[in-house]
Amino acid sequence: xxNTTIKKFKxxxxxxxxxxxxxxxxxxxxxxxxxxxxxxSGQPKKALFVRRKGHLANAEHALVPVTIGDFIVxxxxxxxxxxxxxxxxxxxxxxxxxxxxxxxxxxxxxxxPLPDYLQPAVNAAIQKATCYHCRSAHxxxx
Numbered sequence: 001x002x003n004t005t006i007k008k009f010k011x012x013x014x015x016x017x018x019x020x021x022x023x024x025x026x027x028x029x030x031x032x033x034x035x036x037x038x039x040x041s042g043q044p045k046k047a048l049f050v051r052r053k054g055h056l057a058n059a060e061h062a063l064v065p066v067t068i069g070d071f072i073v074x075x076x077x078x079x080x081x082x083x084x085x086x087x088x089x090x091x092x093x094x095x096x097x098x099x100x101x102x103x104x105x106x107x108x109x110x111x112x113p114l115p116d117y118l119q120p121a122v123n124a125a126i127q128k129a130t131c132y133h134c135r136s137a138h139x140x141x142x
Contacts, residue, residue, distance in 0.1 A: 007087055008096040009035075009072055012063060019092050020048055020065045021072065026058035026134025033076045034128040036139040038121035040069035047140040062137035068092075071118065072099055073139075075125040082129070084122060086114075 011019045025034030039045050047062035066072075072087045083106050087099035103118070104111045114122065124139040131138070 005101045007099050007101065008093070009087070009099055011066065011092070011095055011097050013095070014048060014065070018065055019067075019097060020063045021097065022060035023047075023062045023064055023128075023137050023139060024058075024060045026128060027077075027130050027132045028058070029132075031076070031078045032129035032131075034074070034125055034134075034138075036073045036075075036121060036125050036128065037064040037066055038071040038073060038118065038139065040067075040071070042071065042115070042117035042119075042121050044121075044124075044139045044141045045070070046142075047137060050137060050140070056135040057133040061134070062140045064140060066097055071102070071121065072097070073118075073121050073125045075122075075129045077126075077129050080130065082126065084125065086118060086122070 011021050021037050023036045045064050047064050049063040070089045075084045086103040088102045089097045089099050091098040128138040
């Protein structure tokens with residue numbers, strides 16, 4: 001049985017070797033799925049690269065650098081019934097960020113109280129997950 005509290009997220013490596021993760025996803029007709037990156041204090045991070053051309057609908061929109069302590073917010077919905085998991089990056093392994101689940105929203109409630117500093121990132125994930133054929137990043141700093 002898979003341990004659901006630990007997850008490996010695929011990362012990219014920049015030319016200088018720094019780890020980065022794509023903000024990606026969006027909504028189709030009745031479902032949506034997204035991944036966004038938030039800093040250790042829940043803040044948006046400056047993207048290294050933002051895609052503005054090519055196939056963008058529900059694809060990879062912004063490449064965001066990641067460090068230990070950052071959060072990866074995964075959100076999925078079916079007809080606006082949300083399942084959200086927030087993972088905290090613990091370490092890096094070649095092309096993966098090793099992360100531990102910190103919070104989960106399922107069945108209409110959080111497994112434990114969500115800190116106020118993460119609420120804006122969760123709101124951005126919900127907005128992106130319901131953005132029909134999303135073509136842009138929702139949680140990156142200018």
